[in-house]
Amino acid sequence: MGEIFSALYGNKATKKRLGAAIVGGTLPHAFLISGPEGSGKLTLAKEISAALNCERTGSDSALPCHRCNSCRRIAEEGFTDVKILRKPKDKATIGVGEVRYFREDMFLSATESDKRIYIITDADKMTPNAQNALLKVIEEPPLGVYIMLLSASDDAILTTIKSRTQHIAMERFDEEELASYLGRTGERDRELLMSADGCIGRAKELFSDGGEDTRAARRTSDAVLSAIKPSVPYSELYTAIKELPTKKDELIQALEMLTVALRDLMLMKHDKSAPLLYFTARERAGELAAAMTAKRLNAIYDVIRSTVDELMKNVNVTAVVTSLGARIKLI
Ligand SMILES: [Zn+2]
Incomplete structure (x- = not known):
């Protein structure tokens, strides 16, 4: 054959x-x-x-x-x-x-x-x-x-x-296999390859446009992550949320990334050496995980998940983003 x-x-x-x-x-x-x-x-x-x-x-x-x-x-x-x-x-x-x-x-x-x-x-x-x-x-x-x-x-x-x-x-691939398949072996490519979650199709999508879209989405989700610590004033979270993409598809992508990051943080709480999908710097993940209780991380994760579900149902983007901030503030 x-x-x-x-x-x-x-x-x-x-x-x-x-x-x-x-x-x-x-x-x-x-x-x-x-x-x-x-x-x-x-x-x-x-x-x-x-x-x-x-x-x-x-x-x-x-x-x-x-x-x-x-x-x-x-x-x-x-x-x-x-x-x-x-x-x-x-x-x-x-x-x-x-x-x-x-x-x-x-x-x-x-x-x-x-x-x-x-x-x-x-x-x-x-x-x-x-x-x-x-x-x-x-x-x-x-x-x-x-x-x-x-x-x-x-x-x-x-x-x-x-x-x-x-x-x-379906088979999942490790970062090295993805990197060699896509010819993306630079240090800068690593964080994008991690977000691909072992999937060729996702990796290709993340690198379409040279990866700039994905990097931009990561920057906005990074800002939200820094602002969800309880010690940070709400105004900073409000600003970070306002910086999230306004186009629905891009917003969903950024929020999905946030859920992956939060999953990393929840894992870190239980196991300091857990494999991470979002964070390339383990120190930063450790620092964020230490700054929040598991309960808080879980609650924020749920709010973001349900926001993604609402967006999928075609709810108005501005309304969803406004209530996202308000709901996290209540946690
Ligand atoms: Zn044929």
């Missing part, structure tokens, strides 16, 4: 196992693919879809070939029999209605291929009702139908779904 799933970096064992199953015709019909955002879940799902539909078959050709008409259209999401359900941007969850509609489609006849793939990219955002609506079809999918659930957090997936799907965990 030629090279398997070459669009996906790493994940050697998974590739080998799935490649053999595709060639042998023993590929399971329902998958749960887990890993954080940017870990390659959708890339893998598309590679499997393309391999199942690739027009060039032969023991020496790569699987998929990435060159035939089917492969190209699957990569561009223009192939009628590979369907993708995503969480609507203005909603926090995927509801039962969307899933039922998707499920109904599985029983219609194929338009171009006898292998039809249904991908749900934010499977962990499905409500329990929506997940239940999938149970039967996952257990007995219509002929030629493959279902792939992509999940960033398996805690939100029902056990009944987990037990009926083949589980694939």
